Amino acid sequence: MKTVIKTTNLQKIYNNSVAPVKAVNNISLEFQEGEFTAIVGPSGSGKTTFLNLIGGLDKPTGGEIYIDGTEISTMKESELFDFRLRNIGFVFQSYNLIPVLTAKENVSFIMLLQKRSKAEMEQRATEMLEQVGLSDKLNSRPNQLSGGQQQRVAVARALASKPKFVLADEPTANLDTESAFNLLDIMEKLNKEENITLIFSTHDQRVIERAGRVITLVDGSVSKDEVIS
Amino acid sequence: MKILLILAWRNLWRNKKRTLITISSVLFAVLLATLFVSMEKGSYERLIDSMVKYSTGYIQIQDILYDEEPSIDHTLLFDEEIEEILNKYEEQIAYHVPRLQNFVLVATENNTRGSILNGIDPELEIKMNDLNEDVVKGEFLKPNDNGLMLAEGLAGILNVTVGDTLVLLGQGFHGSTAAGTYPIRGIVDLKIPDINNNTIYMSLSEAQWFYGTDNRVTSLIIMPENPARTQQLAESLRKVIDPEWHRVLTWEELLEDLLNLMKFDVAGTMVMMMILYIVIAFGLFGTILTMLIERRKEFALLFSLGMKRAQVAIVCFFEALFISMAGVILGIIISIPVVAWFYHHPIPLSGDMAEAIADYGFEPVLPFSADPTIFINQALIVLIISFLIGLFPVYKVFRINIMEAKK
Incomplete structure (x- = not known):
């Protein structure tokens, strides 16, 4: 299998006035194409910081990050913007949709920034929204959708541009059980069908049970890395 | 985008x-x-x-010294040479209005007062500012009239009316004495109090004779066909008017204060x-x-x-x-x-x-x-x-x- 993400001795230290805080402490991991990975751990264990680092949103204070063989930790900000646009899909905890765009426009948004053809955007956005069960909500604005529906649109948006991997930061945290299971079904299905690497941070047991690999972080370090058969 | x-x-x-x-x-x-x-x-x-409309016109041609020291000795000779120059621009000039203005002492039997005597071409003045419409008593001056038209305020101060005669005394061209008696033909209401209390009108030809200036005027007012092009016309005139003797001023320069x-x-x-x-x-x-x-x-x-x-x-x-x-x-x-x-x-x-x-x-x-x-x-x-x-x-x-x- 192809390695999509590789981190070597990854570190993120915050220099507080009292004492430096090692949010991510020497993490060396590899993620393979098509993996469905849950990063778990208690609050403050470094899950979100780790996702921000491999997503190119934050700069490490030490170590390296390779995405598809490209070192991203030394990239300039403008290069990182472009890199994220072309390679990474994001799903955040609190339904981060663009409020003034419809569901279909939200799903098309990244493809629009990538300057894909109108026909391709149209087809792919409709197809993705059908896959997440929202074919009847194409022209609904986020405020006309429930929390679960918004999160499904966010997943559709993250996957529509066919990124190398998708990072999801506690995607089910604000959802009821039914919506959470529904979302997980969709993510699992798309992961298999599109063969897109999915990495999500969570402390939701319902999510952990569905993951193919579970990495546990404690105090910024990997305490357990297990593949679930 | x-x-x-x-x-x-x-x-x-x-x-x-x-x-x-x-x-x-x-x-x-x-x-x-x-x-x-x-x-x-x-x-x-x-x-x-x-x-x-009532005072400066759009452009004035004056003697080079008149603006700094307004005096009867700093008058402009309105001769054929100037006429020829103005004729060259006849398409841009609607008409021109000559004026001769100077101080004068005006006296009646019991009163004397310093005033401003305006020698005007009655017909051109009417064209410029409809001055005849402001006549409140008597009649407006005729060309070559040998009478006077008095502002209403001044007539009140001197306690005179149409038909009375006034004595005028002043300094003429090159220090000569200007003196004469003139009947009042009309009274005109000039509205602005300061002007209304000290203005006398006389036909231009009579004023030139009174001051002994021959064909001289203190200002030659140019009214352009298109007032919006005043500046351009003034510039053109400046190029052809002898700058050693004459000066071309626009209303903006004349009303600078x-x-x-x-x-x-x-x-x-x-x-x-x-x-x-x-x-x-x-x-x-x-x-x-x-x-x-x-x-x-x-x-x-x-x-x-x-x-x-x-x-x-x-x-x-x-x-x-x-x-x-x-x-x-x-x-x-x-x-x-x-x-x-x-x-x-x-x-x-x-x-x-x-x-x-x-x-x-x-x-x-x-x-x-x-x-x-x-x-x-x-x-x-x-x-x-x-x-x-x-x-x-x-x-x-x-x-x-x-x-x-x-x-």
Whole structure:
């Protein structure tokens, strides 16, 4: 299998006035194409910081990050913007949709920034929204959708541009059980069908049970890395 | 670019009330500013029109020394040479009005008073300012008339009327004595008190004989076919008039003191306008700032998705521009009929102010100007202000820390 993400001795230290805080402490991991990975751990264990680092949103204070063989930790900000646009899909905890765009426009948004053809955007956005069960909500604005529906649109948006991997930061945290299971079904299905690497941070047991690999972080370090058969 | 415009436009309507209030504030500011400037300009235009019509004309040709030291010895010889020059520009010149003006002592049996004697060509003067319409007693001067026309105020001071004879005494050309007796043909109401109390009119030919100046005049007023091209005509005349002996002055140069006074007054108005502009600026700035603060997390999302800072900055800049443009366009659309209405129906004044204005011969109203530059200037000023305010979110967007904004 192809390695999509590789981190070597990854570190993120915050220099507080009292004492430096090692949010991510020497993490060396590899993620393979098509993996469905849950990063778990208690609050403050470094899950979100780790996702921000491999997503190119934050700069490490030490170590390296390779995405598809490209070192991203030394990239300039403008290069990182472009890199994220072309390679990474994001799903955040609190339904981060663009409020003034419809569901279909939200799903098309990244493809629009990538300057894909109108026909391709149209087809792919409709197809993705059908896959997440929202074919009847194409022209609904986020405020006309429930929390679960918004999160499904966010997943559709993250996957529509066919990124190398998708990072999801506690995607089910604000959802009821039914919506959470529904979302997980969709993510699992798309992961298999599109063969897109999915990495999500969570402390939701319902999510952990569905993951193919579970990495546990404690105090910024990997305490357990297990593949679930 | 289309998506950036869509985002900016839709963002404006996320909080309709706020956007509409901001647009309204810009609209009312533009409307107020336009009305304010229109009223001020209207008053100045009327004053200038009146001064040009009754006093200076658009262009004057004078002796080179007359402007600095107005004296009968510094007069201009209105000869064939000047006539020929004026003929060359006959297409641009509607007509010219010669005048000979000097101080004179005017006496009756019991009174003596210093006055200003104006030697005029009666027909040309009527053409220029309808002076005959201001005759309140007797008749207007005829060409080569050997009588006088007296301003009403001066007639009252001297206690004389039509048919009485006055003794005039003054200094003629090159120190000669100018003296004569003249019957009063008519009394004219000159409205402006200072002028009304010391003005005498005489036909030009009689005045030239009285002062012994032959064909000399103190000023030759040029009335252009197109007053808007006064400056160009003056420039052309300057090239052909002998600068060693003659001087060409425009009404702006002749009324320099008055214009400076107006500029001073305009500076006061500008302070008022600046306050208005600052109010607009703060209103707009407040809206933009609120929009920025409440969308920090959204900006972080857009950056995360791969939208560049410049693209987000353009969206924010468009938002500021859209609000102000909507306010400016609506403000101008509403201002045009309002100003047009006041232009045709000036605000009537009452009480002491109305009396004071009427004393100066003006209709007691506040006139408005419908000059299109007023609308264009206001629109440009507000747009420049909003452009500058629009740069603030651009600056802020480039400084947003994604990780902090995400929290």
